[in-house]
Amino acid sequence: SQQGEEDPQALSIQEGENATMNCSYKTSINNLQWYRQNSGRGLVHLILIRSNEREKHSGRLRVTLDTSKKSSSLLITASRAADTASYFCATVLTGTASKLTFGTGTRLQVTL
Amino acid sequence: DTAVSQTPKYLVTQMGNDKSIKCEQNLGHDTMYWYKQDSKKFLKIMFSYNNKELIINETVPNRFSPKSPDKAHLNLHINSLELGDSAVYFCASSPGAGGAGTQYFGPGTRLLVL
Numbered sequence: 001s002q003q004g005e006e007d008p009q010a011l012s013i014q015e016g017e018n019a020t021m022n023c024s025y026k027t028s029i030n031n032l033q034w035y036r037q038n039s040g041r042g043l044v045h046l047i048l049i050r051s052n053e054r055e056k057h058s059g060r061l062r063v064t065l066d067t068s069k070k071s072s073s074l075l076i077t078a079s080r081a082a083d084t085a086s087y088f089c090a091t092v093l094t095g096t097a098s099k100l101t102f103g104t105g106t107r108l109q110v111t112l
Numbered sequence: 113d114t115a116v117s118q119t120p121k122y123l124v125t126q127m128g129n130d131k132s133i134k135c136e137q138n139l140g141h142d143t144m145y146w147y148k149q150d151s152k153k154f155l156k157i158m159f160s161y162n163n164k165e166l167i168i169n170e171t172v173p174n175r176f177s178p179k180s181p182d183k184a185h186l187n188l189h190i191n192s193l194e195l196g197d198s199a200v201y202f203c204a205s206s207p208g209a210g211g212a213g214t215q216y217f218g219p220g221t222r223l224l225v226l
Contacts, residue, residue: 037153040220042202042220045216099145100157104154
């Protein structure tokens with residue numbers, strides 16, 4: 001069964017606005033990662049947050065993790081058309097350090 | 113100088129055929145993976161190798177056989193292809209012995225079985 005469920009499934013915003021995507025998971029994790037996939041391309045790693053961390057920043061990206069609620073959010077500030085892509089959360093489960101389990105993805109469309 | 117490369121990029125074949133997909137990484141990573149992404153964009157791990165040793169083998173039909181001749185290469189051979197095998201197959205790699213850190217993905221191989 002899938003570990004991560006993402007919300008919303010699709011999001012359409014205008015350039016300059018902020019985009020927030022949420023990820024919920026079911027079992028205890030070692031870390032949670034966010035990846036971006038442009039149409040027809042491979043996945044690109046964005047950010048990794050460990051289970052003992054609550055927030056991380058990277059450029060225009062901000063990720064939060066709430067282990068009590070088993071959820072994470074990815075915020076992209078001041079979005080650009082180039083941010084149009086699918087965004088996936090992926091978890092490394094506690095005790096299974098060898099694999100990522102991906103969520104269902106959020107399709108983000110940024111229009112001019 | 114591509115980090116993780118896959119060949120071919122596209123593969124169109126008939127049901128029942130046997131095909132192989134190749135993956136190479138020049139990052140010096142110890143661990144490599146095969147993932148399958150279905151038409152709904154759901155991405156699921158199939159196999160993982162660490163230094164040529166199989167460490168993850170998910171519930172995958174035994175028609176799929178991975179082979180790692182060295183730690184920089186992980187190939188995927190598929191026998192008796194079925195319509196349901198149509199998907200995008202991604203190779204990935206990561207440093208160290210496990211997959212807990214960042215993974216680096218190849219561009220994908222789009223397989224269409226007719």
